[in-house]
Amino acid sequence: MEENVIKTVVDQVDIVDVISNYIDLKKTGRNYVGICPFHDDTNPSLTVNREKKLFKCFVCGAGGNVITFVMKMENCGFKEAFNKVVELGGLSNDLKMKITQEFTYNPYNEKQRRQIKMNEIIQEYLSYNIKTANAEGSYEYLTGRGINDEAQKRFGLGYMHDVHLVIRFLQQKCGFTREEIAENDFFRINDFGIYSPYEHRITIPIYDRFHYLIGFAGRKGQYETKLDAKYINPSTTDLFHKGRILFNHYNAVHESRSKKEIYVVEGYMDAITMDANGYPNTVAIMGTAMTHEQIEYLKQIKRNVVIVLDGDDAGQRAMFSIYRQCIKEGLDASFAVLPDGKDPDDMLRTQKAEMDGILANYMYGYEFAASYCYDPVMNFRRQKELIMEMMDDFIHQDRDVLDRSHFFHLIQENYGLDMESIRETYQLCQQKIQTKEATDRKMADRTFTPEIPIKKGRVNEG
Known part of the structure; x- marks a missing residue:
């Protein structure tokens, strides 16, 4: 009976839809591919086949059906993973079963x-x-x-x-x-x-x-x-390995299921104090630099990622560096800016009401960048360079027309430029990016075009 119910669930759920709750998948032919979450993957090596209802990583060897995937992602027993699949697949709760087997994923020797x-x-x-x-x-x-x-x-x-x-x-x-x-x-x-x-x-x-x-x-x-x-x-x-770990990752993921955000702070005590003050959906990067692996983990959580580093110069520089890195790696991060010299631990212990407001009213990345880059004593040559860089970053984000209008007004307010010049400069940046992308595609096509082997020997002239 249990085997029949398990088969029913595996057959009825869409494995692509379920796995897409954890990682981004892209269709390639009959399969879907994505970054494998079970090893330090940089190129998409995880393949999902909708018809066969299986996934497989051809680098680390992880594979199986949809229940196996959820067990590994959640590090949970078979019963919990099975019931999670029923929920994610939109199936009836009547299918949830009292399954006695409990296994957990262990990647260690x-x-x-x-x-x-x-x-x-x-x-x-x-x-x-x-x-x-x-x-x-x-x-x-x-x-x-x-x-x-x-x-x-x-x-x-x-x-x-x-x-x-x-x-x-x-x-x-x-x-x-x-x-x-x-x-x-x-x-x-x-x-x-x-x-x-x-x-x-x-x-x-x-x-x-x-x-x-x-x-x-x-x-x-x-x-x-x-x-x-x-x-x-x-x-x-x-x-x-510090760069491959988010402190409080496991707990924060489970806590974030009922919340919209996942907060990212610098240190252990920041994360612990955030938790003690009502923000259990917090991880720490254990420093001021964020690695590719950490960004990939945050992308898998599929929540609004809010970066909350220290309010001093070093913390703000680190936030701006993270902002640009997130754009390159496809993570749409938001930012909460603290007063100068303050960290989350300080704020929550001494100015909790103000901190609650800052965390609730976080900014889009481009808003943070516009605020961070503005310096009224900077000469126009450097201001112009920063405006072009901010526009380049903005274009590489998935933003709508309202965001674009707001972004233009931020530049206008900060630098006193007329709107027509801002729009024209933005269009020029778009054209440069499009031209470069087209050139890169042509170069890639030339690089990977296979050579057609020519068979040597006498030509048969019939």
């Missing part, structure tokens, strides 16, 4: 799984420790910063007190070898043995998008550590 298991054991100790006297006032410190008990539990915030206790437990109770412990990024090794740079620090577990614990960050709390840095970030390992 056996050695990596051992390290993840070790991380999970370490995390149990750390999260327990945060409320004990060993935490040296860190729980109270976090609470004083507006991160309540619920938020601390949700993010698994902990405290590292005595590394030797953890090492002994891992070896004696859990069976990990000294070599395995030394390989884990939570520890370091020197002439005196194994130690941890996270000692006397608040710890922040970092999960991948499938909710596997792949590393830790550390932050100074009440106790003055011997290390000067406010934060310790994970090293690059075969589990953790």
